[in-house]
Amino acid sequence: MARVGFVGLGNMGGPMAVNLVKAGHDVAGFDIVSSNLDEFVTSGGKGAASASQAAAGAEVIITMLPAGQHVRDVYTGADGLIATAADGALLIDCSTIDVETARAVAAAAGKAGLAMLDAPVSGGVVGAQAGTLTFMVGGSDDGFARAQPILDNMGKNIIHAGAAGNGQAAKICNNMILGISMIGVSEAFVLAEKLGLDHQKLFDISSTASGQCWSLTTYCPVPGPVPTSPANKDYQPGFSTDMMLKDLRLAQEAANSAGATTPLGAQAASIYGLFADTGAGNVDFSGIIRYLRGQSGD
Numbered sequence: 001m002a003r004v005g006f007v008g009l010g011n012m013g014g015p016m017a018v019n020l021v022k023a024g025h026d027v028a029g030f031d032i033v034s035s036n037l038d039e040f041v042t043s044g045g046k047g048a049a050s051a052s053q054a055a056a057g058a059e060v061i062i063t064m065l066p067a068g069q070h071v072r073d074v075y076t077g078a079d080g081l082i083a084t085a086a087d088g089a090l091l092i093d094c095s096t097i098d099v100e101t102a103r104a105v106a107a108a109a110g111k112a113g114l115a116m117l118d119a120p121v122s123g124g125v126v127g128a129q130a131g132t133l134t135f136m137v138g139g140s141d142d143g144f145a146r147a148q149p150i151l152d153n154m155g156k157n158i159i160h161a162g163a164a165g166n167g168q169a170a171k172i173c174n175n176m177i178l179g180i181s182m183i184g185v186s187e188a189f190v191l192a193e194k195l196g197l198d199h200q201k202l203f204d205i206s207s208t209a210s211g212q213c214w215s216l217t218t219y220c221p222v223p224g225p226v227p228t229s230p231a232n233k234d235y236q237p238g239f240s241t242d243m244m245l246k247d248l249r250l251a252q253e254a255a256n257s258a259g260a261t262t263p264l265g266a267q268a269a270s271i272y273g274l275f276a277d278t279g280a281g282n283v284d285f286s287g288i289i290r291y292l293r294g295q296s297g298d
């Protein structure tokens with residue numbers, strides 16, 4: 001079992017760290033919000049007074065932070081994790097951040113002789129609690145091989161996407177597909193309503209025809225056809241509009257700096273942004289159908 005330092009014990013990081021404790025690892029955690037730290041300690045983890053204290057002597061250091069700037073702050077700088085990690089420690093950042101920052105921080109770790117992986121996740125809070133997350137991992141083959149037994153305690157699909165930053169690239173490309181396809185499916189249901197075509201009939205036909213996709217068959221944005229979809233629970237998330245917007249904006253940043261043409265990705269970011277502005281940031285992203293019908297988020 002490994003000695004693990006875990007920084008960022010929020011909605012995702014908290015249950016992920018607890019799963020490592022349950023698997024028998026020696027986990028010291030830190031969060032700037034003391035109630036998150038207290039909850040982790042109550043669940044059997046060890047509390048640390050700072051990120052570098054959590055990481056002291058750890059073989060594996062994991063971070064789960066809100067955005068790129070937090071990741072830069074925690075890893076780089078005089079008392080950052082790169083400067084204070086033990087020799088040979090493996091660094092794993094599971095936050096969803098921009099590709100550029102992921103590559104820059106991994107390069108800084110490499111200069112200090114430390115292996116670093118970007119390993120963003122999908123599966124949400126439910127997946128974090130159940131230990132069924134998907135990890136999309138960027139970094140060296142050796143780093144991936146060392147990380148796999150640890151990530152196995154928090155997820156069920158662990159995929160090596162290539163070199164540093166490719167985990168983040170995979171995450172934003174996938175979520176750009178998802179954001180666009182959810183708008184497409186929602187537009188089709190709104191048009192069907194206007195044309196007098198029953199929701200269930202459209203579902204029965206399109207789910208076995210060429211319109212078939214995950215947004216339709218697993219996460220259907222109208223209540224009824226897929227009983228487990230958030231549409232049946234008044235669009236409680238699930239995956240919030242704010243989270244989708246964050247990922248679509250990261251995809252647009254990456255597309256701009258890489259020179260990729262993504263007009264539908266740009267349009268999707270703009271549409272979710274307008275929906276969020278109606279007060280729908282905490283509504284599930286499939287609630288976008290309300291915006292298309294001219295309804296607000298609440």
Ligand code: NAD
Nearest residue numbers: 008009010011012013031032033065066095096121124125
């Ligand atoms: P969160 O805000 O609940 O957790 C982030 C935690 O980091 C907070 O507890 C915060 O106090 C802590 N933190 C911030 N700066 C810190 C610092 N300097 N030192 C120590 N702790 C610090 O967010 P979350 O929902 O857990 O998401 C974390 C990451 O995972 C984000 O990048 C998010 O995009 C991604 N993600 C979230 C979900 C989801 O459904 N919530 C799904 C997939 C990916």
